[in-house]
Amino acid sequence: MAYPKSLLQLNGIVPPMVTPLADYDSLDITGLEKLIEHIIAGGVNGLFILGTTGEAAALGYQLRRELIERTCQQVNSRIPVLVGITDTSYTESVRLAEHAAQKGAQALVIAPPYYYTASQDELLGYFEQLAKELPLPLFLYNMPGCTKMKIERETVRQAANIPGIIGLKDSSADMMYLQKLRQMMANRPDFPLFIGPEELLAEFILMGGNGGISAGANLFPELYVNLYNAAKAGDAAATRELQKKVIQISNNIYGATQHGSSCIKGLKYALCISGICSDQLAKPFHQLSQSEQKIIEHFLAEMPVVVAKRS
């Protein structure tokens, strides 16, 4: 398989897109289009749909398929579209991947199957079989907080030698793991490492990381692109300034409520009051309370970053 060069050199900011919903089982189609345009206008390097931030696991398969099709159509090859196919069932992962390829996506992203835990050997075998069978190149996704299973460094090292596996996103928030992995993979510049938690993006790029799958880039794509560029250029002072805003976003938007879903809820509400898309959540999530909403409203009113409103 020959991959497009743009994909093999993927780096920078690739937002994990939230899934705009009209109802728990149907898309907010206008919101989806606006959101994609808003993100692309921010200068990002790719778009990752059906990840954790995209509530993928909570969506019905029909909806996931529709989202893939509409997103690929709207993006229209301006930037690479990466599609999450994480599933507890191998069969369903492969089926979704085939759909993604047909609709024009550029790459796939997979975290370990996450109901049972497996051995690292089993995990490596799983990646190997997938890579053989999948119609598109594959990024691994380390997300132990949701999957209970870490992709150990040695497993990454071996998986990186499998044709078709082309990079990794790490959302462990464990910088000890990630810095050691980065150094272990230093001789593999063709295997980019992306970081999930945006609070750690600045230091990861300063230390040589390749990019960020930053949730906040749904809302403020330019901020994350600027931060990436400053850090990439080794400008520690400018990076620290931009990082302050990222932490404020984390404290005020994701910190408005609790539980694993807090980032999604905060982001969707912020996007909603910014006129971009609906704040509807997939089940079983409940919307923010009024007092939690106020925290976000107040923050956005004060936030010294212009939020493009395209209503």
Add this chain to the structure above:
Amino acid sequence: MAYPKSLLQLNGIVPPMVTPLADYDSLDITGLEKLIEHIIAGGVNGLFILGTTGEAAALGYQLRRELIERTCQQVNSRIPVLVGITDTSYTESVRLAEHAAQKGAQALVIAPPYYYTASQDELLGYFEQLAKELPLPLFLYNMPGCTKMKIERETVRQAANIPGIIGLKDSSADMMYLQKLRQMMANRPDFPLFIGPEELLAEFILMGGNGGISAGANLFPELYVNLYNAAKAGDAAATRELQKKVIQISNNIYGATQHGSSCIKGLKYALCISGICSDQLAKPFHQLSQSEQKIIEHFLAEMPVVVAKRS
């Protein structure tokens, strides 16, 4: 909804059936039929398919649907069939439940959606919505080791007041939780509590619990039925004797290998060499090594319990 009386008084041993596979994505149909007959012949009170032991999460949806249909046909109403509909997607849980009702299952079983974590309020709301929409009565399933989310006692207490929610299976292996729950629900004899881990079945029944969803009852159904009866009758000495065998099974069959899948792997291999069904596993699991197989072979040869072979 009026439920059959037999279901509302469900107690005793309800084996969580393994799913006999010919290949990772197709059923071992002959094995399935033999296994069902083997289990029913042991005198159990019900059959639970598509649970953790059934590898449900790892199976494709088409296969799950076929399993439901074939199982209901084979059981042919001799005992109640309970169908696991645990899913990260509400939509897919409901769809599978509708299929189960059409094919003749008696009840459904659901654990919390398990990729994200949610608040207990969200979980209670989720159960409430499901109960309204589902065509069959529902057992809750507490399985924090796989779902990362506990169904807290207070949530169980409230959920037990929702029409259509008729009992709970607890696989936390946390007897502090379960004993306190049992006492909290003492005034609800119509809401049975079942225990998953069979190593704790004896003491749970001695203390007043209602039954066991015991994986080992795939292999030795009579043993678990006898243990249940002894404990139910308050015969502590006989219970302790039978419990010894249960612990031996756990040590030798489930303990032959490690990881979360060890019980499934051990059971399937033991069923295979007992001539009942295939030991094929769903992906990403690997089969036992030869040395692990030897442990089980040796144990079964020594085990002073007759394993019915019906080939």
Add this chain to the structure above:
Amino acid sequence: MAYPKSLLQLNGIVPPMVTPLADYDSLDITGLEKLIEHIIAGGVNGLFILGTTGEAAALGYQLRRELIERTCQQVNSRIPVLVGITDTSYTESVRLAEHAAQKGAQALVIAPPYYYTASQDELLGYFEQLAKELPLPLFLYNMPGCTKMKIERETVRQAANIPGIIGLKDSSADMMYLQKLRQMMANRPDFPLFIGPEELLAEFILMGGNGGISAGANLFPELYVNLYNAAKAGDAAATRELQKKVIQISNNIYGATQHGSSCIKGLKYALCISGICSDQLAKPFHQLSQSEQKIIEHFLAEMPVVVAKRS
């Protein structure tokens, strides 16, 4: 070393005594005497001081020494006194043990050193060295919630062959561990197993366990002695009745507040309003709030168990 027969057959209820304090660094001497008499009057089989419930780790060494001396004097050989010597420093454990022997204690109790974690090999070596050097027989104490380190079953099995190591207290609340351990040690009736968490005492004794180190026996010693006797006699129905009260105590006295210290705080407050000893806590613990106190007051007023008041 020849141990007194009474000690080698130790079983039944051995309360882990709270340490009555006048101030965070001085004993409530009158309270100590009353408490000891109250406990002994309840028919218990031994007394364990300087355990977790005794706040041992939080006490200064001078106070620990004084407590040992006064307790041995007051008990005056009516029942065996077991002294906790758990410490992160081997040297300090040995020094305290020597003091305990001089003052007349009958046995020692030790949990793993708990700041660092060590390998099971290191732990076994540690027990071996201690047993050689200590002047009194030693019980092991598995308390992973506080020590972060489990004493694995295989380590217990090997340690049980070391002369001078004569039993184990398990406070893991992990019945899977304890039931498997009980069965593994079935051929060692001379090596008694005690359970810490009293909520699980009933089932542990019904299943063949040797005794309980039950914190609630500070307050209601007869209740735990009666429960032990009923369960030992295999009377499941009577055991369940008594167990109800134990769970009520747990819910209302230990559950009045939260955190690891809730049992100690609840017990000390209940002992205080029962006229037995002061409710002063060691640092850094704060006393119960008024609303938490009310829960306990209300419960004790309603509790259908007579609390002996000996003021």
Add this chain to the structure above:
Amino acid sequence: MAYPKSLLQLNGIVPPMVTPLADYDSLDITGLEKLIEHIIAGGVNGLFILGTTGEAAALGYQLRRELIERTCQQVNSRIPVLVGITDTSYTESVRLAEHAAQKGAQALVIAPPYYYTASQDELLGYFEQLAKELPLPLFLYNMPGCTKMKIERETVRQAANIPGIIGLKDSSADMMYLQKLRQMMANRPDFPLFIGPEELLAEFILMGGNGGISAGANLFPELYVNLYNAAKAGDAAATRELQKKVIQISNNIYGATQHGSSCIKGLKYALCISGICSDQLAKPFHQLSQSEQKIIEHFLAEMPVVVAKRS
């Protein structure tokens, strides 16, 4: 209390000194002197004794006192000496602090009491009482891996307003926590934040952190000082180069063995074969196996950093 200006502006590298032992309960006095000189010669900004790396919790009190006295004497005010007084007993912490003040130490370091867990309120009250009673200024020490209790950010913020509490060392390895804390304390340049895990030192200083309590600086003090200086100057490229060596040290010296003690064991063995001090460990730790020793020997032979040998 007026603190010396040098102390209030403490930053840079402050090695957590290993404790050279002749035997588990006696000091390697010659090794101690050599080690102190080796470290000071490396240009560090302070010396922290009786921390985690110093095996403090495992040492007898008499030995701790002797170590304080000898270290203060040898350092002779060339750099500030910080003394760990972490203890489960408030009384013993205060006693050790008084000894440290008498012998000439400049500051104290304390982690939460670590057998029980306490509430954050109790923890804050504990720090407040200590600060009033202690004769020297106090650094807080967040080390949840050993203490099971996190000092939450809000607790740090409040504690930083207590006179006598002058900074914090964080060894959580949780950069999300630490970066958010750093930003929360941005208006408190007088309250320095130090990082424990040296694998994360580079990024912490690049992002604005104040210093590192880096265990590897026992062995290669200049390396950590150089890394600190490069990162402080915002030179990302030079920082990354030096960071490579730090990761190699971590992989080869601390990674030679496992368990919580691996860093101490690796360091002591490396110091021993570098001719600096004994590799004797406190109980219950066992020395490295020969194959583990070989990994370290091989690494040191290859390591392109000159290890000063001052025998």
